[in-house]
Amino acid sequence: MDGIRKQIDWLENMGLDQFALVDIVGTLISDSQSGGWMGALGRAQLARDAMDEVLVARLAAKSAAGQFVWSVGAVAGGDEGMRGAGGLQMLRKPQANPKLVSGDVEVMKHRQELLASIPCLFAELPIPRYFPVTFVDCRECGNVHYLDAACPLISGSSGNVGQAGAGKVAFRGGVAT
Numbered sequence: 659m660d661g662i663r664k665q666i667d668w669l670e671n672m673g674l675d676q677f678a679l680v681d682i683v684g685t686l687i688s689d690s691q692s693g694g695w696m697g698a699l700g701r702a703q704l705a706r707d708a709m710d711e712v713l714v715a716r717l718a719a720k721s722a723a724g725q726f727v728w729s730v731g732a733v734a735g736g737d738e739g740m741r742g743a744g745g746l747q748m749l750r751k752p753q754a755n756p757k758l759v760s761g762d763v764e765v766m767k768h769r770q771e772l773l774a775s776i777p778c779l780f781a782e783l784p785i786p787r788y789f790p791v792t793f794v795d796c797r798e799c800g801n802v803h804y805l806d807a808a809c810p811l812i813s814g815s816s817g818n819v820g821q822a823g824a825g826k827v828a829f830r831g832g833v834a835t
């Protein structure tokens with residue numbers, strides 16, 4: 659919990675306009691014997707309900723961060739990006755970064771550095787041909803690449819998200835603005 663809150667603080671101190679936490683809750687795979695898509699949707703809702711106390715406690719009450727949860731029911735035959743039941747839910751709307759609003763000198767300096775470095779970072783990537791575009795700060799290869807592009811270090815990397823709920827800071831998932 660402390661680690662997640664520290665990551666949120668880090669995003670605030672980087673001077674982002676808004677930032678959010680996205681939790682992805684995975685489920686067991688539903689096949690035709692367990693209801694297929696409808697079974698997966700039911701499992702997604704049960705998993706979401708089971709995580710409720712954890713989700714509520716994720717962020718400090720005064721945090722400006724937004725909060726989203728994607729409880730995804732896995733359907734046999736493909737990964738959740740193509741065959742996942744359930745959608746993204748917003749639990750808390752992101753607020754304007756309070757340190758930008760107050761004109762915090764250190765945060766404004768970080769923001770300028772960020773604004774200067776982001777174009778350089780994205781200049782190395784091919785121009786996207788679709789929308790929306792999601793980037794990943796990949797922990798495997800240490801680079802920023804498209805979410806749906808194959809990681810050069812993980813060939814054939816697909817599969818289900820898994821059963822454990824995984825906290826993820828939105829900046830890494832590309833939801834931050």
Ligand SMILES: [Zn+2]
Nearest residue numbers: 796798799809
């Ligand atoms: Zn990678």
